[in-house]
Amino acid sequence: MLFFFRQLRHIFTQSHSISQQIRLSRCAFFQLLGYLGSCVVISLAAQSKYLE
Template sequence: MLFLFRQLRDTFGQSYSKKEQIRLSRRAFFQLLGYLGGCVMISLAAQSKYIE
């Protein structure tokens, strides 16, 4: 399993320049934060319905 991740990382590294890798990594990170934030908001909205 670790070999697969290493191979994917090497392929990613060869496909993009260092600057592009940083840009894509940041974009993916902020998309993940947005997704998790949306999950939290939906969860809070669902809980508030049952609290009242």
């Protein structure tokens, strides 16, 4: 399984420049933060007393 991820990383580095890699990584990171944040908000709303 680790070999698979190494191959993916190798393909990614060959197909993008350094600046593109940085931009894509930042975009993916902030999308992940947005997803996790929305999960937290939905969880808090589901546990709220207002839904009773």
